[in-house]
Amino acid sequence: MRTAFTELVGVEHPLAGFNRTPAVVVEVSRAGGLGVLGATMYTPEELDAQLTWIEEQLGGRPYGVDLLVPARTTQRDVGELVADLRRQIPEGHRRFVEGLLAKYSIPPVSEDDALDRLGRIDASLETNMDAAVVSELLDVTFSHRIALVANALGTPPAAMLERAKAQGVPIAALVGKREHAEKQLAAGVDLIVAQGTEAGGHTGNVATMVLTPEVVEIAGDVPVLAAGGIASGPQLAAALALGAAGGWAGSVWLSSHEDAASRVIKEKLLAASSSDTIVSPTRTGKSARQLRSAWLDEWQAEGAPSPLPMPLQSMLVREAWERIDVTAEKGSEPARELESFFVGQVVGSFRELRPTAEIVRDIVEGCEARLREIGRLVEPVRS
Structure with a gap:
């Protein structure tokens, strides 16, 4: 299948x-x-290492990077900024979270017990507003052979757009309206x-079936996914x-062997129906x-x-x-009851864990x- 998207990024299939x-x-x-690597929680050093590894595996095949580059950054000392933001968190909210953890017998985590979880962030990056860090992330990203760069939330800042265009890298943006x-x-x-609202993670309230043609109508020559x-x-x-x-596609890869989600999360996802998701700001401060x-x-x-509100929540x-x-x-049933993850309504279609390549092939x-079936629905015009 050839589309404007496959031509833009040089891939065989119209699937990101x-x-x-x-x-x-x-x-x-x-496949x-x-x-597209979701890189919003990496330090510059971690991102460079991951992109280097990806390129070593792909041998020139195209891939993309999704960053969270805010429209505004700060030159203020990030440590002071984080401390100031933490002071804005009401004590009642802190007591509620601690009470919730106590109710479900969730103990503090020692350094020895801490998981080597993908996406662990340093306190200095909690706001993702440090101008120096954002600049370093962009430097790292554009030093690699990426076929696409996307901004996770909001309009890419002018500097990011200019740099992408100067290096001939297509830039993408996610929209919900x-x-x-x-x-x-x-x-x-x-x-x-x-x-559309069916998606996992940060999402709006307009369905994909409605949103896609609305955006296609105004996009002109710009491809829409x-x-x-x-x-x-x-x-x-x-x-x-x-x-x-x-x-x-995002959520479907949670049902792959390669995805880094924990065993507990994957077991819960496999048992879920399409009605078992909810849109809530309780994890990030944004729906x-x-x-x-x-x-x-x-x-x-x-x-x-x-x-x-984000980033306080x-x-x-x-x-x-x-x-x-x-x-x-560690096997705690109360912790399992609390456990959750960002996932879309397609979770109801998960039946088993499969190789990523098999999922791509099946799609x-x-x-x-x-x-082909749809094409056969249209009868040829008789002269």
């Missing part, structure tokens, strides 16, 4: 696979899609990812039928779809405080999630088969 695990990125690209797409197009992005609900061949075919140049669990139920209970609960993850991995072959 977003994941925070480098091994998943490699396998998606090897003919575009693996038509108005967001209008801003991104005005800024000059090369690819729009129209993410549909995101949210893309986990099978028929779903990718639907995206193409809506006018998209391909699909952007995000995730697997429903006791954690989310506790925040919705009578007397629970309202979640704080994520600063409030970061250590709590570290403790939950570690304790759940692509299923899409091609469905497109």
